[in-house]
Amino acid sequence: MKKIPNETQLLKKALVVGEAYAKNRGFKTFSASDASKHKVECIYRLLVNDKLITPLPADGEDLLSMKHKLAVWLRNKLPKDHELLR
Template sequence: MKKLKNEAQLVKKALQVGETYALKRGYANFSATTSANAKIEALYRLLVLDKLVVAMPPDKEDVQGMKHKLAIWIQKVLPEDHPLRKDS
């Protein structure tokens, strides 16, 4: 798995957009005490369920892989002229 140039910023943006997406889908709001890793896993699983992200094999699932999948997803969803998309 090749790391994207600005993967950390893409993951941060994916969390922002993903939380909004999850709320629109009826997912309960994340609490202020929910860890970033828990949010990443929940959003990854929701996107896999909705077939917006291809699932990793169960034995290969880890937080790093989930972050990478979220970064790839948000990179595809962002508009062409978005700064995060241009840098990658």
């Protein structure tokens, strides 16, 4: 897995966008005390379930891979001139 530029910032933004998407789908919002890894896994699984991202192989479903997948998902959704893509 190749690290992409601004991956950390893309992941943070992906969590915000993913949480808004989950809320629009009828899920309750995450509380401030929810662990980041819990948010990553929930949003990843929701996007896979809705076929917005392709699932990782079962033996490759680890936290780092899920984070990377969310960052790539958001990178592909942003306009070409967005500041996170520079």
